[in-house]
Amino acid sequence: MPKSKEDVVQEFRVQSIQEAAIRVISRKGMASATMQEIAEEAGVAKGTIYLYFRDREELVEKTFETAIGELHKQVDAALDSEGTFEQRLRAMTTAKLAFFNQNRQFFRLYHALKMPEGNVSQQRRQKRTCQPQFRARVERVATALKEAMDAGEIRPLDPNRLALILIETSTAIVLERLSEDAPPPESEDVELIVSTLLSGIAIPK
Amino acid sequence: MPKSKEDVVQEFRVQSIQEAAIRVISRKGMASATMQEIAEEAGVAKGTIYLYFRDREELVEKTFETAIGELHKQVDAALDSEGTFEQRLRAMTTAKLAFFNQNRQFFRLYHALKMPEGNVSQQRRQKRTCQPQFRARVERVATALKEAMDAGEIRPLDPNRLALILIETSTAIVLERLSEDAPPPESEDVELIVSTLLSGIAIPK
DNA sequence: CACCGCGCTGAACCTACGGTCAGTTGGGGA
DNA sequence: TCCCCAACTGACCGTAGGTTCAGCGCGGTG
Numbered sequence: 001m002p003k004s005k006e007d008v009v010q011e012f013r014v015q016s017i018q019e020a021a022i023r024v025i026s027r028k029g030m031a032s033a034t035m036q037e038i039a040e041e042a043g044v045a046k047g048t049i050y051l052y053f054r055d056r057e058e059l060v061e062k063t064f065e066t067a068i069g070e071l072h073k074q075v076d077a078a079l080d081s082e083g084t085f086e087q088r089l090r091a092m093t094t095a096k097l098a099f100f101n102q103n104r105q106f107f108r109l110y111h112a113l114k115m116p117e118g119n120v121s122q123q124r125r126q127k128r129t130c131q132p133q134f135r136a137r138v139e140r141v142a143t144a145l146k147e148a149m150d151a152g153e154i155r156p157l158d159p160n161r162l163a164l165i166l167i168e169t170s171t172a173i174v175l176e177r178l179s180e181d182a183p184p185p186e187s188e189d190v191e192l193i194v195s196t197l198l199s200g201i202a203i204p205k
Numbered sequence: 206m207p208k209s210k211e212d213v214v215q216e217f218r219v220q221s222i223q224e225a226a227i228r229v230i231s232r233k234g235m236a237s238a239t240m241q242e243i244a245e246e247a248g249v250a251k252g253t254i255y256l257y258f259r260d261r262e263e264l265v266e267k268t269f270e271t272a273i274g275e276l277h278k279q280v281d282a283a284l285d286s287e288g289t290f291e292q293r294l295r296a297m298t299t300a301k302l303a304f305f306n307q308n309r310q311f312f313r314l315y316h317a318l319k320m321p322e323g324n325v326s327q328q329r330r331q332k333r334t335c336q337p338q339f340r341a342r343v344e345r346v347a348t349a350l351k352e353a354m355d356a357g358e359i360r361p362l363d364p365n366r367l368a369l370i371l372i373e374t375s376t377a378i379v380l381e382r383l384s385e386d387a388p389p390p391e392s393e394d395v396e397l398i399v400s401t402l403l404s405g406i407a408i409p410k
Numbered sequence: 411c412a413c414c415g416c417g418c419t420g421a422a423c424c425t426a427c428g429g430t431c432a433g434t435t436g437g438g439g440a
Numbered sequence: 441t442c443c444c445c446a447a448c449t450g451a452c453c454g455t456a457g458g459t460t461c462a463g464c465g466c467g468g469t470g
Binding site for chain 1: 234235236237291313316317320321322324328357358359360362363366367369370372373374376377378381394397398400401402403404405406407408409
């Protein structure tokens with residue numbers, strides 16, 4: 001069954017509201033992005049948003065999931081690709097930098113959701129939906145690290161801890177790049193990250 | 206001139222309000238920590254807070270500065286200590302983990318302020334006071350890295366980028382430790398961080 | 411003991427925001 | 441052409457929470 005006309009309209013609305021939400025949250029921060037402003041940004045009335053999302057919470061949640069799905073798809077593809085661990089690490093880092101370069105606005109939403117805000121029930125909900133996303137990411141990377149360890153490609157260290165370090169290292173660089181007017185070429189930062197992670201910063205004796 | 210009795214009382218009030226603020230913000234997150242709850246936690250009336258702080262914004266700002274001053278003092282001491290770069294890096298990492306272990310509650314405030322929230326004028330103010338704090342931290346570490354490079358102790362890489370990686374690596378581990386029921390001994394994580402940063406994760410060929 | 415005034419209180423005020431719903435509109439079908 | 445109804449609107453409502461301020465209690469003073 002092809003998409004009916006209504007579905008197309010529906011999808012268009014949902015998408016433009018979500019895009020507006022990302023832009024406003026990026027501009028104002030999670031806490032002070034108002035439904036009013038998101039509606040204006042999307043070019044609809046406030047009430048319209050409630051035709052497509054139950055409440056503010058659901059809007060944020062769905063928006064986050066839609067956007068992060070894309071990132072995960074690309075990072076997973078890099079992790080699943082053929083080649084040495086170094087090649088896959090490089091691919092993964094490249095994917096992440098590229099994604100946030102293309103979706104600069106999304107980063108603040110991504111970042112804001114790491115630390116739950118809001119009342120207790122909101123926090124519970126956020127814990128249910130967002131933290132597992134991050135947790136899953138860490139585990140995904142940890143598994144890849146474990147494989148590389150078994151294959152004798154990297155040192156045997158706690159894979160979960162390493163995954164965190166690996167993820168946060170590139171997050172730190174992404175954050176810095178986003179605040180820079182003229183960041184260096186992506187490839188340069190990718191090389192720095194990969195090289196630091198693999199070989200460390202010390203000069204071998 | 207010794208402290209007058211009024212000064213002592215004043216100082217005591219300011220301190221208990223700030224400590225209450227940290228506890229509440231840690232519990233509820235920056236956005237939903239209310240003046241009411243902070244007042245209750247401090248054992249004073251809501252109005253009393255306004256005798257010591259102009260508004261909520263100033264309370265958060267002053268609280269942040271007081272608390273982070275302690276962290277910076279300890280990290281700087283580690284950076285300034287004698288010894289090889291490795292020893293100083295280890296000391297710095299130990300200091301950071303120990304600080305956040307002692308001040309678990311403070312971490313959420315610390316983290317929340319990285320990403321400015323609130324209306325535009327609040328964001329401007331936060332940018333004036335908090336971002337320079339982080340920036341100064343990065344530069345302080347970058348300088349130490351530069352010295353180590355000049356001394357031939359570590360590889361010549363962009364000191365600012367490296368400083369970020371270095372700082373965020375331990376931040377990532379701190380965050381993980383805080384969410385764990387029974388984190389491994391501090392020393393274990395310190396070793397992991399230092400070893401990863403210095404030697405990388407790859408097995409040397 | 412009467413008075414003063416400082417520090418504190420918390421009810422009341424006010425703004426801003428999430429959420430609702432009666433009313434409007436315009437596209438399509440009879 | 442007229443009617444219908446589903447999508448959309450935005451004024452309105454309730455409430456939460458920051459801020460204010462009139463008043464209270466109490467330690468100090470004459």
